[in-house]
Amino acid sequence: MALPLPPGLNHAEVAFLAEMEMVTVVPRQRLESIDLLSGKTPPLRPPHRAELPLWLALLLKKQRRANIVPPPWLHPSSLTSIIHRETKEDPITFSPPPPPPAHANPHSPGTARRLHEEANLSSPFLPSCTASAPAGYLPYHWLEVAEALLTHAGDDMPAAAGDVRSLLRDLVEVRAAKMRSSTSALEGFGGGLMSLRGVGAMELAESRGFVLGVVDGVRKIGASAEAARREEEEMGGGGGEESDEDMGI
Amino acid sequence: MDIDDILREVDPTFHSVPREKRDLQDLTRAWVAERSAPELLPWPAGGLFERINDRIKRQIEKVEEMTGDMDPKTNFVLIVIQTELERFKFLVRSYLRARIAKIDRHTLHYLSTDDLRARLSEMELAYATRHQALLHNHYLSSFLSSFPPSLQNLNDTSGNITMIDAPDLDAAVFIRLLEDTVVQGRGVDADGEMDGRESDIVILRWSDAKPLVEAGRAELV
Numbered sequence A: 001m002a003l004p005l006p007p008g009l010n011h012a013e014v015a016f017l018a019e020m021e022m023v024t025v026v027p028r029q030r031l032e033s034i035d036l037l038s039g040k041t042p043p044l045r046p047p048h049r050a051e052l053p054l055w056l057a058l059l060l061k062k063q064r065r066a067n068i069v070p071p072p073w074l075h076p077s078s079l080t081s082i083i084h085r086e087t088k089e090d091p092i093t094f095s096p097p098p099p100p101p102a103h104a105n106p107h108s109p110g111t112a113r114r115l116h117e118e119a120n121l122s123s124p125f126l127p128s129c130t131a132s133a134p135a136g137y138l139p140y141h142w143l144e145v146a147e148a149l150l151t152h153a154g155d156d157m158p159a160a161a162g163d164v165r166s167l168l169r170d171l172v173e174v175r176a177a178k179m180r181s182s183t184s185a186l187e188g189f190g191g192g193l194m195s196l197r198g199v200g201a202m203e204l205a206e207s208r209g210f211v212l213g214v215v216d217g218v219r220k221i222g223a224s225a226e227a228a229r230r231e232e233e234e235m236g237g238g239g240g241e242e243s244d245e246d247m248g249i
Numbered sequence B: 001m002d003i004d005d006i007l008r009e010v011d012p013t014f015h016s017v018p019r020e021k022r023d024l025q026d027l028t029r030a031w032v033a034e035r036s037a038p039e040l041l042p043w044p045a046g047g048l049f050e051r052i053n054d055r056i057k058r059q060i061e062k063v064e065e066m067t068g069d070m071d072p073k074t075n076f077v078l079i080v081i082q083t084e085l086e087r088f089k090f091l092v093r094s095y096l097r098a099r100i101a102k103i104d105r106h107t108l109h110y111l112s113t114d115d116l117r118a119r120l121s122e123m124e125l126a127y128a129t130r131h132q133a134l135l136h137n138h139y140l141s142s143f144l145s146s147f148p149p150s151l152q153n154l155n156d157t158s159g160n161i162t163m164i165d166a167p168d169l170d171a172a173v174f175i176r177l178l179e180d181t182v183v184q185g186r187g188v189d190a191d192g193e194m195d196g197r198e199s200d201i202v203i204l205r206w207s208d209a210k211p212l213v214e215a216g217r218a219e220l221v
Helices: A011-018 A054-062 A076-089 A142-152 A161-187 A201-221 A223-236 A240-248 B003-010 B019-036 B048-066 B072-105 B107-112 B122-142 B206-214
Strands: A022-027 A050-053 A066-069 A102-104 A112-114 B172-177 B181-185 B192-196 B201-205 B218-220
Touching: A011 A142, A011 A201, A011 B019, A011 B072, A022 A054, A050 A054, A054 A066, A054 A142, A054 B072, A076 A161, A142 A161, A142 A201, A161 A201, A201 A223, A201 B172, A201 B201, B019 B048, B019 B072, B019 B218, B048 B072, B072 B107, B072 B122, B107 B122, B172 B206, B181 B201, B181 B206, B201 B206, B206 B218
Parallel strands: none
Antiparallel strands: A022 A050, A022 A066, A102 A112, B172 B201, B172 B218, B181 B192
């Protein structure tokens, strides 16, 4: 009865999560609003676009009831510019995540306001894979959504599915190399913090076991040294630097 | 639906998130957190689970009604409804099973203080209490009864060594920041501090991440 899985989401669970991302579809048939547990779906009236969760969009696509509008970041030009940024401009860190979506503030015209400020939404509930998402930024679930769209909606892609696929493969390799080199920074994981801004969900699931294992291992090996350091800091108060040197001897 | 709802739907300046969607977000976040955190997290407040269970029950009833008429038009709607129902049921089941796994591993720990007991739901508390009693009785009948009475307890804490296994609160976790905030972490060689920006993914110890997560400034991923 109890779940036998180790802590942390695995690949299948991440893929499940990615299927909740909202995408934009162009319906080919009328479909009335459906009263689902997660709220009513918008009524589908061709040729008006509508936003649906990915799992439902794929279902409609398979039955040829709708076409999926690929998100702008999946266009070859956007992917090329991301690859350029990942390789040339910043070969160490990941490219930044998309900026939070904003809308016009009705209370003070002319200013922009964060979308859903009060609800504190986060991926996969942010509209980061819809047609209105910004190009040039990879959302958190980029690999899973791109893979699902290429597999099941290859004919809706802005370019030949093979071209998009080979660009994606380049991107996966570049970023996997970054993930590997970031683990060498873990070796000296003494600071207690490490930021992986811009990393994707699948990449995280891939190396979660290894990264967490290293961090926990370093902590356990250094536990006595850490305890000694804390004790000295408490005793010495201001003289932290001297005691560090003492410890080195 | 009255005129206000219709007006709200066509009003581009109105961006409120409907209750159902927020519940799904809360459930998903609770599930991800429970799957990632090394210890049991508090049972969601505000009747989230009761609401979701209620709605699932009603949806099942609706499916049962709809299976009666075999009109091809409603047939597709039925497929959609059932697919979504299964997704919800998976979320709920996986969440509860992840909690039971943690309760099973450290039953006595979660029953030891009132603060920890408060994290369990009523059902989970009943389960943990009975489970522990059964286990202890079994131990007593199979071997503990031949020990002296002073050694028959399972929660002995004398001599600064506790028999109660507790989860490792310093285990590393990944969090995503939901707003710009200062993140502090304790390390082996030094204590770190950084100015985190929104949607940063940070690795740190759960004991350092916990205040941020509880304040809603970060979430586990």
